Amino acid sequence: MESYPLPARTLVEKMSREAAADTGRAIAFQGAPGANSHLAALGYRPDCLPLPCFSFEDALDAVREGQADRAIIPIENSLHGRVADMHFLLPESGLSIVDEYFLPIHHCLMAPDDSPVSQVLSHVQALGQCRKYLRAQGITPVVYADTAGAAALVAEQKEAGVGAIAPALAADLYGLTIVARDIEDSHDNMTRFVVLAREAIVPRHDGPVMTTFLFEVKNIPAALFKALGGFATNGVNMTKLESYQRGASFSATEFYADIEGMPGDPAVDRALDELRFHTKWVRLLGSYPQARARTPA
Template sequence: MPSPARKNAPIPTWSRQWPALPPARATPAPSISAGPACRPATGRFTTILGSMRGAGPRWRLLSAGRPACWSSASGWSSCAPWSIICALRRPWSRPCRLAWIPPRTWSEPAPPWRPGRERLVVSFPWSAPSMSDPTVTVAFQGLPGAYSHMACTRLFPGWSVLPCPAFEDAFAAVREGRARHAVLPIENSVAGRVADIHHLMPDSGLFIVNEFFLKVSHHLLVVPGTPLESVKVVRSHVHALGQCRKFIKAHGLTAIVHADTAGAAAELAEQRRPNEAAIASELAGEFYGLESLCANIEDENHNTTRFLVMAREPVVPRDDLACITTFVFQVRNVPAALYKALGGFATNGINMTKLESYQVGGTFVATQFYADVEGRPEDAPLTRALEELGHFTKEVRVLGVYPAHPYRFAARKGLPAE
């Protein structure tokens, strides 16, 4: 059950733009028993959120309402005069009954987290299907053997993988139902942020449901039987070459940039040049039949890449998990707007772990900011901070609320990622 402070927290204006849960669809697990279909609507939609009292710690409800959106012109609207609450049944729980919660009126249904309205808590693992299910697919950008492929195998062992040539294709694979999740890199501890991801995520139509940190271990891959002394040229992605400068310089190698690490390994395996090598993952070497002459050749042993797991539907983590909230916003064109917009996070004790700016629309006029903060939007301190943010911004869009990966806490103690 949520704490009284969360349940009774005031409703900020920004919450009108919170992307509530879309309609529930049948999945292998957990099984969802839905009620009657929603009545079609022509406008935007909203969802009434709720949790069932006295049902025990493993009972949860899943709303089948439509995403909540706010438009200053149209205001609130709903897909039906009744919000459908569906029962989520796990093997260890008893079946729930369907609960029907009507909004106050058809013209003005209650937005999420209105006082007096119970809050929805969806408490099932973000990877609900079996962790070893070859019938479920996860998409990634790159060729087989890429570090994104390795992240997929760590996150979803036994799942089928779908390599995609571009990030847009990975997003599209999830939107079109060809993949359950997409695992995409967002930033690297040495090379910085991954280009294009910040531009693509807000308009992808997907939600962030989890994060994963992967320690990057570069290997010098060669055709089997090639001695290190005969290697004169090394090919890899520009970031991988930059992360192995000391090794490349120490051995007098000529670095040639390739589109990606796995692609460099695939090309070497195909052309079998005896005086060349590729810098890629150990998985790429196994996949393309190459030999690893040297392992862990990166300059920094803390070289870590952060990945985001994307899905078509948001998943609200369990109450006992520390969470990260990711959102984008545009400040108003007034003096000190960014300073004032971020002041609420400082005064409310919110830890902002990431803040980056980038241009939108191909101009230098509109600047959008991408931010990660610790906490959930319904937590009282973050509620107040986001409400203050809303006073100085044109738009605030929440991209996801998801569990904080354990590496975040291990890194503070100087421990490596997986």
């Protein structure tokens, strides 16, 4: 609790008490009250009890330990790409992806008053999404743990020339002045969130379904080509494929992938069987309803 700036602590304590009284409605998110993840929790389930957690690990632990029924975690942004560490944290959490949610992201520059801002605090993702605006205004970016936490810290310190980038909700919660609205570099800025639970859920077949999984290729020529061939030959659409390294050996690469469809679909089963044959291991993270179409109509 002490990790939050003082203006956020009272809100965190209140929201934590409410979530503890009805864990079935609690959705854990990373950040201080007023963060984009807070907005995502409310947008995903308006009647939920959002549970603020200081780190991504804390949010995942809250679900694993029964303090919340779900966690909503940002996985990627349309402007700034992958959210750091998610590819490592999700499989280590032991949780399953049961849903996804897309949130339009609109950033505000806020400060204790309307004086000129020369330095701004925010999460690295928000700073990256407002890079052109900050450069044009000559404002120095400073990385902070999360957007709303930065707003709470600015409200606490009231330092001249120092502002924060956060959602408008944070300005309302912490009594800050909005200096500029919609400062993101692209107004179609969108973040994709995944919703995690302790147990996997089999999605209903009344709409498109996504499946997320990880795999590690063998250290041989054409390893990735061989591993992915089954998806092409079986007509399974892969909508996302990202590589990352684990450890310092650089001897093999791990991949994060999304496909349309789910285990139980014959084409998906054949593609996954071929993937397993050509890789060291495959780990399914979950199947869930598709919240936004990937394939053009």
